[in-house]
Amino acid sequence: VHGDGLLVDTVLDEVVRACLEHGGRVWRSPTWDVEVDLVLALRDAGPLANATAEATRLGVTPAADGAAHGRLADEEFLLTRTDGVTVVLADTPAGLLYGLFHTVRLGAAAFDDDRAPERHRPALHLRALDHWDNVEVHPVSGQVERGYAGGSIFWRDGAARDLTRVREYRRLLAAVGINAVTVNNVNVHGEAARLLTDRLDDVVAIAEVLRPYGIRVHLAVSFAAPVVLGGLPTADPLDERVRAWWADATHRVYRRIPDFGGFLVKADSEGQPGPFTYGRDHADGANLLAEALAPHGGVVRWRTFVYNHHQDWRDRSTDRARAAYDHFVPLDGRFRTNVILQVKFGPVDFQVREPVSPLIAAMPATRLAVEIQATQEYTGQQRHACYLAPCWSEVLRFEPWGPDDRTVADVVAGKPASRRTEERRTVPGGRLVRPEGGFLGPAFAPDGGLLGPAGGAGPGGGVAGPGNRPGGGPGGSAGHRAGHGGGLVAVANVGDDPFWTGHPLAQANLYAVGRLAWDPRLTADALLDEWIDLTFPPSTVDDPELVRRTVHAVLDDSWRTYERYTAPLGVGFMVRPGHHYGPDVDGYEYTPWGTYHFADRDGVGVDRTPATGTGFTGQYPQPWSDAYESLERCPDELLLFFHHVPYGHVLHSGSTVVQHIYDTHFAGVEQVRRMRAQWRELAGRIDPAWYERVRERLDEQLRSAVEWRDQVNTYFFRKSGVPDAQGRRIY
Ligand code: GCU
Structure with missing residues (x-):
């Protein structure tokens, strides 16, 4: 293991741990000249000895496959096999860590002499799990809202738990590619609001455990925090005192957690407070928090799960499916660059079958993340076997503009619109809406009211509700870069259950979340094979082939079975x-x-x-x-x-x-x-x-x-x- 840094130490620890269990020896640093089987090296950590020289060359010059050249991105790695040595190279410690786990996944295949050089980088920057964990037991939703795997692994009865189990969890998460975790419920009840301020110590402790594995902590916050915690008379996003309060609270968080990921907000939804109280809209609300986070490099994930839950069943004109689009699409172009709108994959609520949310195709000047539900609220609550990778994979591969255009995965990766999409996006007045230079410039939506992809003025594209306000809030002109995309977020299905997920087979869903966020083109079938290989190593089971066949037989079609x-x-x-x-x-x-x-x-x-x-x-x-x-x-x-x-x-x-x-x-x-x-x-x-x-x-x-x-x-x-x-x- 060659290189320095916290995550390189983690790689070393992991290799030591593996050697203790399976045999072998580990060396750190390149001054030796020994025969080794595996080298894990940061390229810029100085020259490497013999076996790695060739690999280093491969890493810096264009290889035959055109893959390995130039500097590698954050989290990216190369894997090459040269002179009987398997070499993992990265330019950042995170890349090295993911390279290690990739090698583990490959097993013996990583040591095949005819292995061609490979280059891997995640398709999505943000690969997050949101825990809907309550700090205190909530009278209705319990310790974990929609949790089917026992209690929270972070909290118990109002206090932070012993974090021993989180030390195992972090390995599991990094191994599947997750790099962000929200530690509390989007419905911010009671004590949970105070995690932002006087209960910050608890969050610091969790962040310290997760950090060595490249996982950043996020916090669900209450929009009413300036009132509830700060004693201000208002939480109005345009009020100077409110802005100052958030700036200060956020600054204090970063003083203790320099790599803090950001805030997650459920606002004006199912009773949670939000900007509507003050006659402001979601852009005003999200930009307020984004402004506080921007100097520190954090993001605010603002959920689009906003609808009227006081609807009259007699009123046939109200349609919950329309709500997210109606509220948010008129605001496209008004969100700061560190706002990510987090959109449930379907227009309603994680049902076993829904169309893909139309919002995903309608906000070209906004960073979007897709939210899926690993916790099986509507798909059998981890009492039913229901392997959801086929569903998620359909969502991520869906082409909102038709064949041969961008997929949902492309949108959340921040891939710019193709010429075809642009042409189709000609608005009724004839103005061609065009992204420039890979991201979407301010000219894109001069008045903050960019029309939807079907022209927006079409039937159903109209806007109702309090979300439709012209004009910008604070920071409304901060640029509209959609180029980074928003990533993939799953509501976690993990608890303190001995099998982690209640139903042991639900582990496959957790596995698929991370792997699909890394590479949305992976098939559900291939992911299940990976998971089976890792979960049932041949030495631990009798008749590995039967195990593989059986797990496939039970899970392959289980999502469609549940639907049936x-x-x-x-x-x-x-x-x-x-x-x-x-x-x-x-x-x-x-x-x-x-x-x-x-x-x-x-x-x-x-x-x-x-x-x-x-x-x-x-x-x-x-x-x-x-x-x-x-x-x-x-x-x-x-x-x-x-x-x-x-x-x-x-x-x-x-x-x-x-x-x-x-x-x-x-x-x-x-x-x-x-x-x-x-x-x-x-x-x-x-x-x-x-x-x-x-x-x-x-x-x-x-x-x-x-x-x-x-x-x-x-x-x-x-x-x-x-x-x-x-x-x-x-x-
Ligand atoms: C569903 C779920 C709630 C949750 C909500 C959300 O409605 O039943 O428990 O709070 O989604 O996503 O915010």
Whole structure:
């Protein structure tokens, strides 16, 4: 191991630890001339001995594959095999650390003599996990809001925990590529607000544990902090006292945590305080915090999960799906460069099937991050096996502007618009909106009101609600660089459970989050193979091939299986209100939180077309706007998200809607039955505790799937009166 720095020390520690466990010796520094198998070196730490000379040359001059030349980016590394030595090179300590974990992942393959040089850098700069952990046990949401893996690993009953487990967690996170962690819930309750000020010591302690593994701490803060903590009469973002308070509080944080990542804010959402109280908008609010963070290099992640949760179910014009776009798109171009808008992947709320949020394609002058939910709030709460990488991968590969244009992953990586996208973005007046030099200049949105990709003036593109204010807040003219993108953020699924994630197989989701953020092109299948290799090393199991086949059999299709036995065709939200586990078809239908299926005796689904519905389809750019609007072209799996159709409507699959509901629900249960039987083949072949935990959960998954099947099928049979074509039992 060659080089200096905190993270290089970490690399050394890791290698020492590995040698202690598996044998081998470690040398530090290049003055020796010994035979080694693996060199991990920072290139600018001085000359290296024999075996690495060739690799160093590869690292600085263009190689045959054109990959290895010039200076490497932060976190980037090269891996080459020369003269029987495997060499990992980086220009920053973080690159070296990721290079080490890459080598571990490759295992013996890293030592194949015919290995071609490789160069790896993360696609996304920010690869974050948000813990929805409460400092105190909250009467409704408990120690971890939507947590299904035991208590928090950071907090217990109002106090910071012993951080022994976090020392293992940091290794796990760095190994999968995560570089940021938010340590408290977005709903900032009670004591948690004080983490920013007089409880900062707790955050410092966590930051110190995470730092050697390249992980920066973020804090969810309350927008009302100047009032709640600072004793000011207002939290108005344009008030000088408020600005000064945030600047000072932030400065104090950086004095103690120089690599502090930034703030996460849920504002004017589900009861959390925000700028609306003062007649200000989200740009005013976000820029206030961004201004305080800017001198220190921090970012504010401002969530776009803003909607009316006091809706009247009788009012058919309110559509929760439209809300984020309506609130935020008019503000494009007004956010400071260190603001990242954090957008849930779908327009509603982490349902098993949603279209990709149209907001992602509509804010070219703003840095955007996609938020996904590793914690399985709506996908079985870690009692059901549900491998979500296929879902996330579909989202990240989605092309909002149609084939051969940027993907969602490109947008959150900050990749500039292609010429085609630009041309399509000609606004009705004929002005071509053009990014310059790889990022989006201020001319892009002179009045802070850039129109959406479909022209914005189209049906459904209009703006309602208090978010639409012209003019800039403090720092509103600070430039509009979208070039860095915003990254990928997942709500964490980890707790103090012995298996980390409650359901041991849910570890694969955590693994996939980090790896997809590093490289969104990785397939769900390949990621599962990686995870299986690392989780069940051949020496620890009997019949590794059977283990691999079985885990694939259980998980590969598990997301679609979950979809089959729960809410059909994109309709969503048929869950028990409150805890969100198990079926309740009408649970939310007449509540203030939104209305989701509109089922009656004739049909089901939400009409979101401009002609007769809420106009939500108009928020998409072409070709999706037309595709979703068209009953003929709308993909089956999203049909009921976009259209209200009769039960007899024939899908592309050839089945009617109601028959599809029956068939998929029967099939989904049978699939769970098979998953359960397949798992049983591993009895006695893997760690018994592991085996048992999964077995128990699969029993519960089957019970629950049967409940879902029977309630959903019975509901639609009773509503429609249409019998199952196959005469199966419906109640
Ligand atoms: C969902 C979830 C809440 C959470 C919210 C959010 O509505 O049920 O627990 O607070 O999302 O993302 O802020």
